[in-house]
Amino acid sequence: xxxxxxxxxxxxxxxxxxxxxxxxxxxxxxxxxxxxxxxxxxxxxxxxxxxxxxxxxxxxxxxxxxxxxxxxxxxxxxxx
Numbered sequence: 001x002x003x004x005x006x007x008x009x010x011x012x013x014x015x016x017x018x019x020x021x022x023x024x025x026x027x028x029x030x031x032x033x034x035x036x037x038x039x040x041x042x043x044x045x046x047x048x049x050x051x052x053x054x055x056x057x058x059x060x061x062x063x064x065x066x067x068x069x070x071x072x073x074x075x076x077x078x079x080x
Contacts, residue, residue: 001025002051010047015039018049033063 001021004010018039026032035055042050 002053005042005047005049005051006045008046010045013047013049015049022051 005013005018022037022039026035026037033056035053037051037053040050040052042048
């Protein structure tokens, strides 16, 4: 998305619409806490905005460990 916003062919965007698209992209259970995104005004870009993002490695690892390995227990009626 960052490349699309910086493209010379980019259309002018509304900030609220852009933030909603980012929220939809990051709606995954493990993703939204691990990736922080900031929409910034960029007059040089044709779209009017640019995106800054960072990945919080520590938070990502904690979420994966807590959510995937720490809390889920599967029960089946299959005998091993």
